[in-house]
């Protein structure tokens with residue numbers, strides 16, 4: 001993901017999230033050295049992910065597919081690509097948070113080998129008064145050293 005590509009994925013971000021990342025959030029993330037990828041159909045960006053690699057852990061920060069392309073396998077393609085990048089970097093485990101209400105994303109993660117590891121209470125904003133819990137999920141890429 002390049003800074004130029006951020007401009008092109010912002011409409012997707014605003015379309016699919018109740019609390020989207022801003023242009024600044026993406027730029028700051030890239031400047032902090034996080035990894036990002038954009039998948040396109042021809043010229044059109046369709047899916048993307050952003051992740052943070054720390055030591056032997058990979059942490060998914062953002063994954064999205066354009067609303068009119070849901071259910072066509074793009075989410076799986078993006079997630080499998082992220083897993084491949086983590087494996088190339090010799091990561092031992094992948095972590096992510098997902099809203100407890102986001103059953104669609106949880107189904108995708110479960111299909112790709114992520115397991116629920118717990119809840120982070122009030123992790124996400126919901127509305128002006130309330131917050132929503134995150135489900136913490138993990139996929140092991142290597143057995144932990146004893």
Ligand SMILES: CC(C)(COP(=O)(O)OP(=O)(O)OC[C@H]1O[C@@H](n2cnc3c(N)ncnc32)[C@H](O)[C@@H]1OP(=O)(O)O)[C@@H](O)C(=O)NCCC(=O)NCCS
Nearest residue numbers: 016063064065070071072073074075076098104105107108
């Ligand atoms: C979550 C998201 C990335 C899924 O993308 P997608 O392209 O629709 O996913 P895919 O087509 O690859 O589907 C993969 C799996 O998702 C699940 N899924 C697909 N359609 C579904 C539906 N209508 N209901 C529930 N689960 C569904 C299934 O497990 C599916 O596996 P299957 O193909 O064997 O049925 C997409 O809906 C999205 O961008 N959502 C908004 C952003 C978001 O919530 N990101 C995750 C933040 S943690």
